[in-house]
Amino acid sequence: MKYKALLATLICMFIPIGWVWGGYGVSNVAIMIGKPTPDKVTIKYELNLKEIDNQHPAYVFARYSLDGIKWKPIEEKCLTGGSIVTSPGKKEMVWNWGASGLKAITDKVQVHVSAMEMCFVPAGPFIMGNTPAGYGTISHPGNPVNPENGAYYIGKYLVTVEQYCEFLNEVGNKGAEWYHEKMGDKEKCGIVREGKRGQYAYKVIPGRERYPVTYVSWKDAVEFCKWAGLRLPSESEWEKAARGTSNKYGTYKGVGVGFKYPWGNEEYNANGVYRANFLENPPNAADGYKYTSPVGAFSKFNSPYGVADLAGNLWEYCQDWYAEQYSNPHKPPERGSGIVVRGGSWQYPPMGGLVGTRGVEDRELRFDYNGFRCAKTAATKPSEKEEKKTKR
Numbered sequence: 001m002k003y004k005a006l007l008a009t010l011i012c013m014f015i016p017i018g019w020v021w022g023g024y025g026v027s028n029v030a031i032m033i034g035k036p037t038p039d040k041v042t043i044k045y046e047l048n049l050k051e052i053d054n055q056h057p058a059y060v061f062a063r064y065s066l067d068g069i070k071w072k073p074i075e076e077k078c079l080t081g082g083s084i085v086t087s088p089g090k091k092e093m094v095w096n097w098g099a100s101g102l103k104a105i106t107d108k109v110q111v112h113v114s115a116m117e118m119c120f121v122p123a124g125p126f127i128m129g130n131t132p133a134g135y136g137t138i139s140h141p142g143n144p145v146n147p148e149n150g151a152y153y154i155g156k157y158l159v160t161v162e163q164y165c166e167f168l169n170e171v172g173n174k175g176a177e178w179y180h181e182k183m184g185d186k187e188k189c190g191i192v193r194e195g196k197r198g199q200y201a202y203k204v205i206p207g208r209e210r211y212p213v214t215y216v217s218w219k220d221a222v223e224f225c226k227w228a229g230l231r232l233p234s235e236s237e238w239e240k241a242a243r244g245t246s247n248k249y250g251t252y253k254g255v256g257v258g259f260k261y262p263w264g265n266e267e268y269n270a271n272g273v274y275r276a277n278f279l280e281n282p283p284n285a286a287d288g289y290k291y292t293s294p295v296g297a298f299s300k301f302n303s304p305y306g307v308a309d310l311a312g313n314l315w316e317y318c319q320d321w322y323a324e325q326y327s328n329p330h331k332p333p334e335r336g337s338g339i340v341v342r343g344g345s346w347q348y349p350p351m352g353g354l355v356g357t358r359g360v361e362d363r364e365l366r367f368d369y370n371g372f373r374c375a376k377t378a379a380t381k382p383s384e385k386e387e388k389k390t391k392r
């Protein structure tokens with residue numbers, strides 16, 4: 001028996017390709033079963049996302065399979081050293097597989113690791129909705145309110161064709177529920193499905209990897225977020241990420257009103273420089289894009305927190321049900337007839353990109369002008385927890 005265990009360990013140290021795999025932003029995944037202790041697995045990987053730092057970290061998430069067919073997320077609570085990573089390079093994390101509910105682990109275990117760029121948004125109030133400065137023009141933004149979100153992370157980019165394809169392949173047969181053949185459109189999305197029912201495989205049309213995924217419904221988006229251990233942003237989180245709290249253009253109730261567009265208050269085409277992908281009339285493609293643009297194509301014009309493409313490209317799904325007026329203090333309605341979308345799109349005029357502009361969408365329909373990005377609540381720092389305890 002001892003010999004077998006040793007052999008298994010050796011095999012795992014030189015594990016064949018295909019047992020472990022790095023998705024978007026990750027390569028050279030290797031696992032060591034029984035390291036550093038028999039009840040743990042060490043997962044080594046290389047993080048290739050170069051532009052990350054403390055304020056703009058990578059979110060790293062892992063999944064495992066015991067049979068190569070069914071995949072499960074390795075939850076954050078079972079993983080040490082994963083989740084938020086602030087520099088690129090060689091990394092490792094430790095999986096406490098007992099905490100994942102497993103009684104034993106064999107050398108058949110497979111692990112996938114992927115990453116996603118995020119931006120940190122600190123806790124604190126901001127001004128939401130239309131203000132005297134006129135930061136929203138349609139859909140009854142109502143009186144400005146100043147919700148106070150906790151700290152959170154929001155996806156730097158819209159979820160891409162490449163990332164969504166990873167999800168579809170990994171959820172196997174269930175992927176069929178979250179795919180629509182319109183996603184095969186090579187100008188507007190770019191995921192094709194091959195194989196028979198029950199054995200589908202999904203492929204990215206070459207060149208479409210970094211375009212945002214379209215023809216996803218709100219429900220598809222929610223499933224993707226769950227798969228990644230994330231969630232959709234609330235409407236107020238979305239808007240804070242877009243406008244910030246700068247007082248350069250005034251304050252309201254003592255809080256900076258932020259910007260009119262994610263990049264500032266200059267018009268979308270000031271000095272002949274296009275800052276986002278909108279529908280213009282005429283000519284339609286003056287900003288360089290007739291349909292969607294690759295994520296980050298306007299990266300000089302990111303939001304105050306570094307978030308790309310919040311204006312234009314695709315309307316973005318929020319977690320919240322839509323109500324015509326905000327309540328004050330802000331609280332999204334319990335139910336509604338549709339959910340909130342934000343930011344405008346490639347087929348909507350530039351007013352869609354004003355930070356206060358709101359739209360409403362059905363939860364189940366799929367269009368070529370809607371997409372999404374993920375969000376995550378930021379963990380309270382241990383020091384802050386301690387401080388609260390002491391105060392009590």
Ligand SMILES: [Ca+2]
Nearest residue numbers: 277278287289
């Ligand atoms: Ca355009």
